[in-house]
Amino acid sequence: MVQPPSTPFLQVDVGRLEANLARTAAAAHHAGVTLRPHAKTHKCPEIARRQLELGAVGLTVATLGEAEVFVEHGCTDVFVAYPVWLDDDRAHRLRTLTERATVAVGIDSASSAARLGDLVPGLAVLVEVDSGQHRTGVPPVEAGDVAAVARTAGLDVRGVFTFPGHGYAPDGRDSAARDEAAALSVAADSLRARDIEPRVLSGGSTPTLEASLGTGVPTELRPGVYALNDAQQWELGSATAEMLAITCEATVVSHAGGRVVLDAGGKVLAADRAAYNTGYGRLLELPDARVVLLSEHHAVVEGVPRGSDPPALGSRVRVVPNHVCAAVNLADTLWADTGGELVPWTVAARGRNT
Amino acid sequence: MVQPPSTPFLQVDVGRLEANLARTAAAAHHAGVTLRPHAKTHKCPEIARRQLELGAVGLTVATLGEAEVFVEHGCTDVFVAYPVWLDDDRAHRLRTLTERATVAVGIDSASSAARLGDLVPGLAVLVEVDSGQHRTGVPPVEAGDVAAVARTAGLDVRGVFTFPGHGYAPDGRDSAARDEAAALSVAADSLRARDIEPRVLSGGSTPTLEASLGTGVPTELRPGVYALNDAQQWELGSATAEMLAITCEATVVSHAGGRVVLDAGGKVLAADRAAYNTGYGRLLELPDARVVLLSEHHAVVEGVPRGSDPPALGSRVRVVPNHVCAAVNLADTLWADTGGELVPWTVAARGRNT
Numbered sequence: 001m002v003q004p005p006s007t008p009f010l011q012v013d014v015g016r017l018e019a020n021l022a023r024t025a026a027a028a029h030h031a032g033v034t035l036r037p038h039a040k041t042h043k044c045p046e047i048a049r050r051q052l053e054l055g056a057v058g059l060t061v062a063t064l065g066e067a068e069v070f071v072e073h074g075c076t077d078v079f080v081a082y083p084v085w086l087d088d089d090r091a092h093r094l095r096t097l098t099e100r101a102t103v104a105v106g107i108d109s110a111s112s113a114a115r116l117g118d119l120v121p122g123l124a125v126l127v128e129v130d131s132g133q134h135r136t137g138v139p140p141v142e143a144g145d146v147a148a149v150a151r152t153a154g155l156d157v158r159g160v161f162t163f164p165g166h167g168y169a170p171d172g173r174d175s176a177a178r179d180e181a182a183a184l185s186v187a188a189d190s191l192r193a194r195d196i197e198p199r200v201l202s203g204g205s206t207p208t209l210e211a212s213l214g215t216g217v218p219t220e221l222r223p224g225v226y227a228l229n230d231a232q233q234w235e236l237g238s239a240t241a242e243m244l245a246i247t248c249e250a251t252v253v254s255h256a257g258g259r260v261v262l263d264a265g266g267k268v269l270a271a272d273r274a275a276y277n278t279g280y281g282r283l284l285e286l287p288d289a290r291v292v293l294l295s296e297h298h299a300v301v302e303g304v305p306r307g308s309d310p311p312a313l314g315s316r317v318r319v320v321p322n323h324v325c326a327a328v329n330l331a332d333t334l335w336a337d338t339g340g341e342l343v344p345w346t347v348a349a350r351g352r353n354t
Numbered sequence: 355m356v357q358p359p360s361t362p363f364l365q366v367d368v369g370r371l372e373a374n375l376a377r378t379a380a381a382a383h384h385a386g387v388t389l390r391p392h393a394k395t396h397k398c399p400e401i402a403r404r405q406l407e408l409g410a411v412g413l414t415v416a417t418l419g420e421a422e423v424f425v426e427h428g429c430t431d432v433f434v435a436y437p438v439w440l441d442d443d444r445a446h447r448l449r450t451l452t453e454r455a456t457v458a459v460g461i462d463s464a465s466s467a468a469r470l471g472d473l474v475p476g477l478a479v480l481v482e483v484d485s486g487q488h489r490t491g492v493p494p495v496e497a498g499d500v501a502a503v504a505r506t507a508g509l510d511v512r513g514v515f516t517f518p519g520h521g522y523a524p525d526g527r528d529s530a531a532r533d534e535a536a537a538l539s540v541a542a543d544s545l546r547a548r549d550i551e552p553r554v555l556s557g558g559s560t561p562t563l564e565a566s567l568g569t570g571v572p573t574e575l576r577p578g579v580y581a582l583n584d585a586q587q588w589e590l591g592s593a594t595a596e597m598l599a600i601t602c603e604a605t606v607v608s609h610a611g612g613r614v615v616l617d618a619g620g621k622v623l624a625a626d627r628a629a630y631n632t633g634y635g636r637l638l639e640l641p642d643a644r645v646v647l648l649s650e651h652h653a654v655v656e657g658v659p660r661g662s663d664p665p666a667l668g669s670r671v672r673v674v675p676n677h678v679c680a681a682v683n684l685a686d687t688l689w690a691d692t693g694g695e696l697v698p699w700t701v702a703a704r705g706r707n708t
Contacts, residue, residue, distance in 0.1 A: 003443075005443070005708045006441055006443045006444050006708040007441075007708065008707055008708065009708070040650060040651075062650065062651045063651065082607075082651060083607050083608045083610075083615075084607070085605050085606075085607045085617070085667065085668050087360055087361075087605070087668075089357075089359070089360045090360050108608050108610045109608065109609060109610065109667060111667050111668070112607075112667065115668075128610075130610065130611055134611060134613070134647075134654075135613075135615065135647060135649060135652050135654060136607070136608040136610055136613075136615050136652060137608075137610055137611075138610045138611070139611065165649070251439050251441070252439075253436075253437050253438070253439045253466075253490070254437045254462050254463065254490040254491075255463060256437075256462045256463065256482075256484065256490055256491055256492045257484055257488060257491075257492070257493065259488070259489075259490075261437075261489065261490050263439070266624075266626065266680060267680070267683050267705075267707050268707050270620075270624070270625060271624060271625050271626040271627075271677075271680060272620065272625040273625075293488075293489060295489060295519070296394060296416065296679055296680070296683075297394075297416045297417065297436060297707070298489050298490060300488075300489055313439065313463060313465050313466065314439050314441075314465075314469075323625075325650055326620060326621070326625060326650065329621050329650075329684070330683070330684070330705065331705070332705055351621075351684065351685070351686055353362055353621050353622050353651070354359045354360040354361065354362065354363070
């Protein structure tokens, strides 16, 4: 058996993972909504396989490289939820992918639609609309314009999609889900005004998931983080402590100056810190503790309760990363705790950013 | 010839790299100070080899895994500037390393010193002291206590070291270098009071480098970032625009809503953002522009000068990462621009965090 490494390493609680996957699959099924989980969170074929077994219609990915990995591992339906701009290399890779699986990509400009139509005739596309995050995506009323260009260019317009990323805010989850529903509805009408009937209205993120299911508008949701969760979801209130399925096992390496310093730094946890995060990560067993200073290989922890002994030098603690997607992207292996044994799961899509 | 990938990818300007390496090597030589560059920045044997050719006495690394990689690639003298806590696996690896190279590690507790002495008799160590960053390291006056335990445990006490990380602050560089000098002096005296003569007083970081050379106290400096630089150094004033030797080549993928969005997100740039950073990264050719929103695969850019056309959809721009060490740790390959040709340099120590 392969041995887990010395610390720091990422560890998955398989029982919690299974509960997270089953809970969301059941909620989507109950609401009559299709799940297309975002695989950028875990980048891991073992987890993707379970999502598909539990009824997911396919996977969402962010890059062609991620799509290639998951198709290689047996997934037959992928959506690249990104406004892919094709250079020659990507055009070749995308054509190859379409021969092996059902593939759709995002578009948010007439230029991109025309280019995709030239280079990959007949490709399925979804028009991205901006529901309030103000990142990519056209205003919803303009979705029909892009869809019409896509149709003229010979693409198959499957529908519209949005990412309600502004739901990553305290008390922002419900309003972002309402924005998502409104944006998808307006975008769908904008397509219909061009005589294009959208077959898919795709939304979703982990924080907005429950509220999105309640709006009745999206036909498909694309949460990613829900599988494993992280300190962001914990602090946003979209995950309880019992739903935290990934931690970084770390060793206490220093007590100098009365501090508690761990060997889990930004090179394993990632340095992501949202405005609402109370630190750079949290300790699973000490919910009042916070990582208050994060270097590449050091995490300084404060908030060990008065009267408690701090974790001893050389002892191990489990750190909940702020942002699971960023932490997983730093690891070659996730160590799956199946209840006694640690099994290596390869992060097969790590670094597949192109 | 291996082709560079589609965007995003990291690119090294070899001419600028060489100039950075030569400038610092000359300054250290002129001041009579030994350089021991920190290889955690580049993780790349090609760059390490040039540092050693230019007179570096050896390399600094953060982990045993990094040490293993650079010894494998021919480095014969490594210092693990970290309070290494030995478990069985690490003890075995450290003993193996000492058979192949001159190795020293950091200590900042009596417990760690005693443990190292038991497990790796005769190992060279440096006592870490806190010069103001308040991360690891004992107060300088206590260095002699730790050194005495180390000597009793059978270790070879080479000297003392500190990292003046609080120099990463606007107007903090000179005062941090003074703190560094004071801490190293006090620590050295504290060793001498125990009849231990320190052979090395080791300090250094890139922002404090010039000021540290002026204090006359450190005998050795361990800068890392100076080789490549990044937006942090640019904004701290420790690097000019002409000293920026690494960028992320990115493609403009969206103009939706009048925005400029690149395909270089946190999964290639890293999400590090110090309090003094003016954004999540900058554009080499557009110094007024800033990455104002960074997702995993998106960078939203603002600050294109009024009256200029924004970079066209599908065009390429070069993004200066905020923190080079974190960005390099996400890459499998650095593409070295030797003036016309792009040559792949493997990031051999990527992910070697244990």
